[in-house]
Amino acid sequence: MKIPLSWLNDYVNVADLEIGALRQRLTLAGLEVESIEIIGHAGAELPWDPERVMSAAVLAVRPHPNADRLVLVEVDYGGPEHEIAVTGAPSLYARKGETGLDLKVAFAWEGAELYDGHAEGWVKSRLKKTQIRGEPSRAMVCSEKELGLSEAAGDIIYLSDDTPVGVPLVGILGDYVLDFEIKGPFGHLQSIYGIAREVSALCNRPLKRDPLAVAEAVGLKVASGANFVDLAIADPSLCPRYTATLIRDVEIKPSPLWMQLRLQRAGVRPINNVVDITNYVMLELGQPLHAFDYAEVRPRPGTTQPAIVVRPAAEGERMATLDGEMRVFDDQMLLITDGQGAVGIAGVMGGLDSEIGDDTRAVLLEAANFNFLNIRRTGQMLKLTTEASTRFGKRVDPDLTLPAAARAAELMRDLAHGSVDPVIADLYPGKPERRAIAYDPTLANRILGIEIPLPDQARILSALAFEVVDDGATWTVTVPSYRLDVGLPVDLVEEIARVWGYDRFPGTLIDEELPPLRRNHALEAEEHLRDLLMGLGLDEVITYSLIDPVDETRLRSEPDKALELPGECVVLQNPLAPERSQMRRTLLSGTLRTAWANLRYLDRIAIFEIGRIYTHVDAPDASTGQTGVAEPRHVGMLMTGVRDPLWWQTGAATREKLDYFDLKGVVDVMLDRLGLTAKVQWARPSEGKTHPSFHPGRCAVVSIGNRALGVLGELHPRVRDNFDLPEQPVLALEWDLEVLLDAADVADAEKQIGRLSPHAPVHEDLALVVDEATPAVEVKRAIEAAGRPLVTEVVLFDVYRGEQAGPGKKSLAFGLSYQAPDRSLSDRDVVKVRARIIKTVEKELGARLRGS
Amino acid sequence: MSSFDELEQIREQALAELADARTTAALESWEDRYLGRKGEITQRARLVGQLPQEDRPAYGQRVNEIKRLLGQAFEARAEEIKRTELATQLSAEAIDVTLPGRPVIPGHLHLTTQALRELYAIFGKMGFEVYEAPDVELEAYNFDLLNIPEYHPARDMWDTFWVKDTGEESGDRRLLRTHTSPGQMRAMRERCPEPIRVILPGKCYRYEQITVRSEHQFYQLEGLAVGKGITMTDLIGTLTQFARLFYGPDKAVRVRSSYFPFTEPSVELDAACIFCHGAGCAVCKYTGWLELAGAGMVHPVVLANGGYDPDVWSGFAFGPGVERPAMLRYSVEDIRLFYGNDLRFLRRF
């Protein structure tokens, strides 16, 4: 919200305040000034030199002797002699030959810096003494563009007739525009007047003007009815008040410069005087107004008096709004109707047919108050937001309609030559009770932690127009009508605190017993895993929870092969875009897209993500807090690209790609660190149960006990293509983190180290021939089981297929370490255990010793 | 020539040859030649029986002397040669010590993870425990129970993603949480009537077009303290402490009034701009201050909804940013780098 300081100064004296100090005071009290635009003053984009840019009067316009399109103007700028300036300004050119004029203009003298009025964009130039077509020139009459007031390269500007000559222009048109960022829904702060009230309280300055006094000053009488309109309100809870004013014989024309500038500085485009006045009053007082063309307001059937009826729409009722859209209403939306039908949506937008036009002669001015929640609902339902609906939606004081109507009438009289009907019709069936709060002033101390003396509390509340009656222990505090945000004692505490000043609050530390201390095991385990995976060389990514539903299709190698994703997916009702319309049920697509995006720049990707997936599991229940959505944590990993970075010993020619065993290696170490190596079951998915995203022969289905962990494997080439990834193995994993971390917890609880053996181990190799289909992990585990307790380590160091193994067979060579905790082992010990191992693997796995 | 003279001659010759030996091999052959089982000295010692009786003791003694002497000379020479040979070998083994080492590929934690951990650590010191709440939230928890009823203008502060109904439901609407504040309600309802000190981290979502400055997904971290005597000055003290642990011990902090529907009074904490240190610059919009956290005293309606009697209990809540301080600290201009996961960016941290 942009507030020109000059306008604010109409209501409270701010002219003598240092702008930085004012900004600071307001900002700390909750009226955050985001930025200040300086116009004309020092610090502006274009400061107007007070010595060289000033007001002046054009006294005569004479022809230029050598140029047909130019004129010479005689200017009184307050100096000892009149100056002759050359200009081509159209409005002065039109007066060629006139004398005895007194046109107040902005005048710049040699040496002044201005914008070039004829250049594209903003080009500064310094006014120099020169000759224009043979006539000397050292001064000029300025346009808006030259002063930096607007981009329009047009005519010169005219100051009001009562402007004295020779006064620095900065004192007349210079300004500071404060841009406020008001966070809350505070209707009372949405105006010049509202900010002025705050400044008055915060800076201890009286208000200069009382809007309530305007009606009387303009000579208006208020009555519940008037002979120019037949007013009715169907539901006072939706429309507490409706005020109508009639202004006849208005002359529609542009507003004066001062009003146009104020509107522009406040961010509103000037249109014509009548529209500008409604906007001006809205900005000044915070009351939205609507102007109807009185001639278009129809009487009720059978009567002659134009009527305004505020009523809820009939379900399905229609009307074309000002913006040309045909709108359809439901029965909760409030309409302004005349005797025949809808002429506007209450508080939102007027109807097309009753719009003010150039031929409007009489204006029926509406200043009304509407239920803010209803206005907001209507705006949201119709997807229609206007300046008026935004303001009404933040709650407007119903007491404001009359002052606003009077102020607008005053301006219509002065600026549009309108004749104001002496009666203002004012229906106020929903006048609220004045609200009073029982306030115990010790609450301030309890909430704030500092002692604000009671007289200061009372003084602050009074400055903010609260009426305080000290009844002893509790006070009765009556709330001003416009403070619709204040209803609880603690709201008063906030008022007191912000005016007292938070800069006067010390900092303390909580002096209270600690809550029972708890650890967050789930988070600690998750963070531990992050460290682990980072230590294994993976980069962490955090991808979007919202995904493209098509990605789930892309994860399928065959259209008829379903992805077994958990539960029903969570879909958005109002997505930003189809690509972000569904909550993910898998981390795979996010990591795949991350890989795709990064492969444009990088030749090696090794990433992991730990995050939630989302599925509907149940109906929500607000009474228990159940959302009905399960959000288990998953861990995903992805590797693809070259295995090793370029290095001078290996050279560029032989760079191998990462394969299944690179990711498996990371996972093996991770499982080892979590104590799960021996507990995890690895299996290739059986025929017909392969995972649609993975290579059917290069995919492991992993579980712990009877709980599924997830998959690990090489991506199916079709899926790789679906995600537009290059022809190289893409290794991916997605596991249920809850299962993994639960198992790790159990493993940690079971972990026992005992004593480490001081005796050197005996090493021995064992090569076994088994069927091709026998998983290596089973052979290894059989050796470990049969070798217990003396076999302490089993390492597979060779896999051989060929003649010596035989067809359909493979030879697995293991390195075994034997060790006892209490003695050095003899050959006899080793021979005995070795025989047991061989017997076991022969019996259980049909293995035979290689070479035998 | 007497046997004695012969001995001395051998001695001289042996020492001369030893001095000429340059390699371990030459040394070994010298040892064989003089001190070995068939060496000159050994042979001379066997000759003692052929000498006259009276010469025998002196001769034997001299042979032993020379043997010892040559032995010592041999050891010394051997040591010398070994040293020379090692020196030659080492100098041949020299490498270019500036060549790149064998690559080790490090992993990285996401910048958001690092930022969150920093916050966990700081607030952990002050006794705040991490409490996590769901991403998909009930409308009641995200809004109504936090004193933000339907159609209330305060709802305009959050543009919301709504979850499509699945059909067979209770009518309780769900959304993607727009802030971590619903976690306040969950923590209160779970912990009541204990005092509370928690921080609530998490992903939040807003219906916002994705630009350099705004994302539809981001992280928040929010703190909540509830107790029987908690005050605004406690809030200010806690956040000042936080600012100093986060930015450094001399960090200037200011408090200004603000608005949040679920706190009353509401404040905003600013810390002196990290770029201009208060002098004013483009980053801080020439105010000299950067927003540190929105905060306030828990609204009595929210306390009551959480199960705490507002006449007895009070509390404060605050929410420092997660991505934004990191963006400022590292001059990250594009928030999309966070969840777009450009690894060139993430690997810098």
Ligand SMILES: [Zn+2]
């Ligand atoms: Zn700065």
